[in-house]
Amino acid sequence: MGGYMLIENAPLAKRNTLRVDARATLLAEVRDAAKLPELLDFPAVRHSRLLVLGEGSNMLFTGDFDGTVLAMETRGVQVESDGDCARIAVAAGERWDDFVRWTLGQGYAGLENLILIPGTVGAAPIQNIGAYGCEVAEFVESVEAWDTRERRVVTLDHATCAFAYRDSLFKHEPGHYVVTAVRFVLPRSRPLRTDYAGINEELARMGVDKPAPFHVAEAVVRLRMRKLPDPAVIGNAGSFFKNPIVDAALAEALQREHPGLAAWPQPDGRCKVSAAWMIEAAGFKGMREGDAGISSRHALVLVNHGHATGPQLWALAQRVMHGVRDRFGVQLEPEPVVIGTR
Numbered sequence: 200m201g202g203y204m205l206i207e208n209a210p211l212a213k214r215n216t217l218r219v220d221a222r223a224t225l226l227a228e229v230r231d232a233a234k235l236p237e238l239l240d241f242p243a244v245r246h247s248r249l250l251v252l253g254e255g256s257n258m259l260f261t262g263d264f265d266g267t268v269l270a271m272e273t274r275g276v277q278v279e280s281d282g283d284c285a286r287i288a289v290a291a292g293e294r295w296d297d298f299v300r301w302t303l304g305q306g307y308a309g310l311e312n313l314i315l316i317p318g319t320v321g322a323a324p325i326q327n328i329g330a331y332g333c334e335v336a337e338f339v340e341s342v343e344a345w346d347t348r349e350r351r352v353v354t355l356d357h358a359t360c361a362f363a364y365r366d367s368l369f370k371h372e373p374g375h376y377v378v379t380a381v382r383f384v385l386p387r388s389r390p391l392r393t394d395y396a397g398i399n400e401e402l403a404r405m406g407v408d409k410p411a412p413f414h415v416a417e418a419v420v421r422l423r424m425r426k427l428p429d430p431a432v433i434g435n436a437g438s439f440f441k442n443p444i445v446d447a448a449l450a451e452a453l454q455r456e457h458p459g460l461a462a463w464p465q466p467d468g469r470c471k472v473s474a475a476w477m478i479e480a481a482g483f484k485g486m487r488e489g490d491a492g493i494s495s496r497h498a499l500v501l502v503n504h505g506h507a508t509g510p511q512l513w514a515l516a517q518r519v520m521h522g523v524r525d526r527f528g529v530q531l532e533p534e535p536v537v538i539g540t541r
Contacts, residue, residue, distance in 0.1 A: 202231030215255030218434035253319035261539030291321025332395030336362035434503030
């Protein structure tokens with residue numbers, strides 16, 4: 200079919216970075232966003248549940264998906280205006296890391312701290328991806344999407360997207376919107392963020408004392424490659440657990456009892472505390488139950504050593520969350536979307 204292809208009883212193991220063996224009743228690969236209305240009106244699609252899937256780097260399947268998985272495979276990057284700040288429209292199917300590297304090559308600043316994050320551009324605002332002190336929401340002007348309820352293309356401005364820590368409107372209304380493009384505003388120059396999680400130390404090791412955005416990007420690449428397992432080598436979805444945000448009084452009490460626990464004050468007066476530190480202190484870093492495990496390189500990362508099932512991975516994740524709650528009185532939450540029976 201022009202612009203899209205439908206596959207029945209589709210395997211998903213190669214479409215999620217945890218490499219979980221799951222299947223979808225129907226898989227729709229979309230190469231032309233203009234064909235979405237036609238696709239979504241197809242009888243087998245119209246009467247089924249809908250799950251939009253990028254590279255599957257932020258998803259855990261705990262069972263098969265009884266519905267239609269929609270994979271946006273559209274391409275295109277368009278600079279709509281340039282100058283001190285550029286407005287750039289990017290198709291949802293573009294790979295995020297490729298886009299970040301393109302911006303650096305074009306001399307734009309802002310996304311350097313977000314390099315090497317797996318996934319697609321269309322998925323980035325849904326999760327409000329972030330790393331090393333930066334979130335994508337800061338640079339998103341608007342999101343273009345197909346509104347499945349009103350059956351029309353809509354443009355959602357920054358405020359409407361309701362961005363928050365690893366959160367957005369799209370996560371709260373799954374199936375309502377199919378992101379087709381994201382518009383970014385990127386400056387030519389801005390203050391660099393180098394005071395987070397070892398970036399300055401890495402720049403020093405690189406011999407860089409006057410960094411440019413591409414230096415910061417290289418430092419982040421080196422840090423990520425050292426600390427995080429490569430999904431191409433071992434199945435994982437990056438950071439599986441969010442850093443919890445707690446009341447300032449609880450954060451102070453936790454730090455008095457556990458001086459090594461890192462905490463970061465938030466604009467609303469609360470504090471974000473390190474999930475990785477608590478998971479490691481609770482003894483879970485490097486743990487393995489069958490082929491389900493917690494990475495020995497980074498305590499936030501749930502890994503599949505080979506043939507772990509979705510339920511096995513989710514059971515281990517729950518064990519970690521219960522262990523941290525029992526030890527510290529803090530409830531962890533998963534970053535990825537968990538699809539299936541929870």
